[in-house]
Amino acid sequence: MIYGLPDTTFFVVLLVPIVIALLLLFWGFKYKPVEEN
């Protein structure tokens, strides 16, 4: 138990948003838009 939550619950609710945020950050660095004008 961590903070009264089962370990799985704690790590999933903590890590899933962090992983998504990191992936989106990665996209930000990778995407190079070509401006039309």
Place this chain on the structure above:
Amino acid sequence: MASIMTTSIIVLYFLITLLVGAWASKKVKSSEDYIVAGRSLGFWFFVLLVVSSATSGMSILGVAGLGYTAGWPSIWEQIFVPLTTAVCILFYGTKLHKISEKMGYMTVQDYFADRFYSPKLMRVLSGLAVIVTSTIYLVGQYTAISIVLIWLFGITHTQALIIAAAIVLFYVVLGGLYAVAWVNLIQGIFIVGGVLIVSPFILKAAGGFTHINTVIASIDPNFVNLAYPQMHPPYAGYAFLTPLYLVSFFFLLAMGLGSGPHIINNVLAVKKDKYFKFAPFASFAIYVVIMYLLKIVGFGTRAMVADGLLKVPYPDYAYISAVNYALPTLIWPLFAVIVLSAVMSTTDRLMLTIGSSVSWDIYKNLINPKAEDKTITNISRITVVVVAILTLYLAIKPPQLLALLIWMGIGIMLSSFVMPLLAGLYWKRATREGAIASMGIGFATSIIFGFIHQYIVKLPMHFSMYSFILSVIAMIVVSLLTKSPSEKVLKNTLTGPFIQQKKR
């Protein structure tokens, strides 16, 4: 009754939004200014516009309410909903913005009409779906405004609705998307700042994070799990968030909500393509923190009720009850401003979306193609007024199925828009007939499945999942059976399995 301080803060808040509306109206010189803010939105305007358009009033009261009722298994809502802003910007927005800049689109229906070479039928069908979903969704928003104003001022439901509608109407009619974007920027700051300030007070009053989890686990051990056991029907009314249901919840919230016209049309108003680099990250990161806090407040309120510290009349009142208990009276108006901001920022965007659909998609493109620019803006304004009166009437005398209607609103978005959008943008073989079949079948069957779920038999997944699957099948089968789109159409609308075409 509200103190003088509360009244002055709320009045000040309303005055600021009205002044912004009046100021923004000076910038509106053409229908492009009114509908897409002259395609001039900067990075933070855009990010906060997307977040606040998605953060409806029900997502402040409803999120805490669902947390109060269902515990941690409902936390997925707080991951999927922020994810929808990122999905919307990244998968729909990046490409749509590029195409719309090139082709001068004002609404997503413009894109549908061109991509599916169906200037009339596809435009009318998607325009009607936009008007229906936005109107349904709008009625639900008024309920949240009413709950807050009644709590603060002890006025009647009708008075609360009329005050709120009059103010939103004023700045939407005057300033269009300019006003909406500016007001939403201010409201977005209120929502983010307010939730960050208010929530820790409530969590402290509830005895801290560990205590909250221990108490709710003692009510039902599944309250601290990630899902309820997979069984149908569920063992309790609140235990519907089973793994299977969560799959449909992902599609509904992460894919469906982001395709909602009031959210997706924002991408057409962005100034530069480069904002799409970090906008998905920024909107997700801000939104997820706010949503987590709101949800944990819901858990905290449940723990406080179990500890006998307070009473909650009904789940959607959980956040308000907690604020009432944990915060000094002085801070109440701050909380009221958060909820009002959340409701009004969705309400104004929805009203503008309906206005643009009627004036631009139906009137200009179907009835009178030679219509002058001024006429389009005015028709949009008249529509906004008519819609406000109609939805106000529905909210004053709410239909018995209000909650069903709100869920149906998002369900129809998922079933009608997601497949035509995704297939249109990324699949060269998607045809006009496929899109019409997909949208028509998705729209009709989502209503049918909604009523089956409500009246005949409870379904193990969200009802819109069934209609969404049918819309996917319709798109694929009908497209493959009909003639491919011309190369010219595909080239003009940048169709293909890429987000950005490589320079040749």
